[in-house]
Amino acid sequence: MRKTEEEQAINDQSPSPKETLILDCALKLLIETGDAGLTLRKIADCAGMRLSNVQYYFKSRDDILTAMVGRYFEDCTASLVRLTQESEVRTTRERVHFLVLSGLSHGLEISDMCRAFREIWAISSRNAVIDACLMAYYRTFSDVMIDFAFQQDIDEASRDKLKSLLVPFFEGYSITARSLPLQIEETAAMLTDLAMSVAGDRA
Template sequence: MTGASPAAPTPKGHQRRTALLDAAERILVSSGSAELTMRAVATEAGVRLGHLQYYFPARSDLLAALLDRVLVASLGRVSGLTDTDDGGIDVTSVLDSVLSDHDDVRLVRLFTEVWSMAAHDESAAAAVRSFYAQYMDRVAEFIRNQSPGLPDGAVQSRAEVFVMLMEGSALFRSGVIGSCSSKTDSRLRGVLLGLLGGRAGRAEGCDES
């Protein structure tokens, strides 16, 4: 016998979760990962610690929800470009949408703090691994749809390289730790486009099964 499905969050519950996640994000971006404690988030949100723990029992749950929110927002933008009636997809527009995340310095700073947490906290690392596994799966799905003849190993390799390039280049394209020339940026776009199945670049070394 199966149990009853959990009730869907009420609008008020959704608003409360959002407010708590916003508070956690503000702390990460403005004060750094060392200051992200459950008590600090509760104080920032203006609620009791027990209220926060009702929605997020542990800091790892809070972090996982933050990452999920980022992923959902990014995929939501891309889905609007890929869900077309005629089945045609402008790969360049999809890439531009994904790269637009680099324009959000606040988001890039959030990820630098998340990476820092993952380096020292196994529960944080588990949340980050889950995030990137989902991210890579969605990229692989897109590549497979664009290039149905590619072997599975090549698809996975392209997806992994795409995500690695995206995450590393974010630090430079956002200006958080440096910058890149327009020529370098153009070359990066070409490589990323090639990995996705566009025509501007080649996925050298990624198609070996």
């Protein structure tokens, strides 16, 4: 898959230990205090560094945001790949159900992942670079998901339909799950049936 210019810029250099510490602190603050609490001074305090030291590595808050979001999305994608590699499911239906159940599970509680994504969504509405990173992440996420579930045995039109069904459902479910009448197992079975129908009921 081709990377956007923003993604390539983020990936060109691996962060140093101090840069990693700064990005870890930025993510921690984003989760705990939200976008409004993410200031250079608070990041410096969290990292036990002087403000000038933080600014040596990242000139602005936007620079930290861009690097932090890019790194976070890389970690999320790696976790999804690892999850699929460690699974023991064999048939297409089992793979789809496994992914669906894994994707929906985030909706049962307000996890750190949910908090991080909600803040990133909010930032992306005002920041074109972060928005581009977010859209690129969803494209990668959907490709990994469909490749695992259907093992390339699916045409492009069906791939697009499945992406358009599953990704929005997962994200919306993470916000609304606790208000919905069906239990997660029933919802997962329903969504698996829908996905298999779109894909032509491959066994």
